[in-house]
Amino acid sequence: MKNLQSRGHLLTEQINPASENLDSLSSLEIVDLFNREDAKTLEAIALARIPLAKAIDLINEAMTQGGRLFYVGAGTSGRLGVLDAAECPPTFCTPPELVHGIIAGGAGALVRSSEDLEDRPEDGASAIAHHQIGNLDVVVGITAGGTTPFVHGALAAAQERGAKTVAISCVPLEQVEINADVDIRLLVGAEILAGSTRLKAGTVTKMALNILSTGVMIRQGKVYGNRMVDVAVTNQKLRDRALRIITDLTDLNQPEAENLLQRSGNKVKLALLMHWTDLDSVTGENLLAKHQGNLRAALQEQ
Structure with missing residues (x-):
């Protein structure tokens, strides 16, 4: 991991030339601009197809051996991980302990900004210890800019405990190195609103998590054909x-x-x-x- 203190060079922090006159656009022009830029999320997913598939295989193997899946992130990234984890029990009838979402700041950070807590790698490590993550588990660290100390601390602690790790970020390898068994780079380019990674970066991350969790559950036998035959009949x-x-x-x-x-x-x-x-x-x-x-x-x- 490098360049954690200076983030201005990161792809996620750059100025998007397509939106330099953003505050002058009409509502329809804003919608059209979003539509053009969001198309880049599909390209990013396509370019990451091989590491995404490797991550599915890694998680599937771990679960087959009795392991669990943990998403770790801060801010938008953390909320997306918690959301994906929460959707698994009703969709695939998984036990709630099988897929977890860990967010910097805990449950309160889901509805209230707590981005200041992302700068504490020791909190990430503590979360790994709290959940007693071990060598059968997989930890997926989600950090759009690739530098979030909370996520890096969690990944390092998970590796020390023998867990497998996956990293999801939206910056190229030459900007930020992340130590993980599978490194997924979702390169959607600069945001329409500079630095607002809840936009394209958030969208492409949600797409990637959809693919990961659904792909794993397919491999786990939770699907027959294209039907969710393990759906929980709860309403x-x-x-x-x-x-x-x-x-x-x-x-x-x-x-x-x-x-x-x-x-x-x-x-x-x-x-x-x-x-x-x-x-x-x-x-x-x-x-x-x-x-x-x-x-x-x-x-x-x-």
Whole structure:
């Protein structure tokens, strides 16, 4: 890690020539400018496709061995990590302890600015110790400018404990070095509003986290085809989605699907396995467990 004290040279802090007259633009011109600049997020994701895939494989392997995933960041980066972690239980029915979001300043920083706390690497290290991160876990450090001391402290502490690490930043390697097993650079260029990394940098980071968590859950057997068959049936919207998945993938009508879902204990994946194999719920659960929850693998055994 270098150049943490002087940040003016960073790509994320540069002046964008396309928006030099930003305060003179009409509302429509502002929207059009955002649209043109946001297109660069797609290019950045495409250029980072290989490290993104490596990160998916790294996290999947860790989870298969019983490890957990931690996102660590400050400010916008930290909030995005917490958001992605919070979405995993309802989307993929994961236990809440499997994917965590750690933000500098704790829960209060989600709704109130606490960016001054990002300059404390020791706080990042303390967070790693607090969560008892070990050699089965993966820590993803998110820092748009690549220099956040809180994140660097967390990554270093995680490595000392034997955890695997992934870094996500929006600056080129020659500007900031980050010590991590997988180094993901999302180069979207200077922001429309100079230095406001909640814009393109935030957008591309959210895209990357979507890819990482969804990719890992696919590899973990949480998806069948393109359906979220491990969806947690915790409200009416999700119950409707669960029933729709069952009726779409089977020849069952709505009442039949409701009966099947009830017999499975509101577990869509198990309900589908029971329907396609005529297994009872207990035997179906055991078969899924044998295949680490992978429905397709369980079906292939029958």
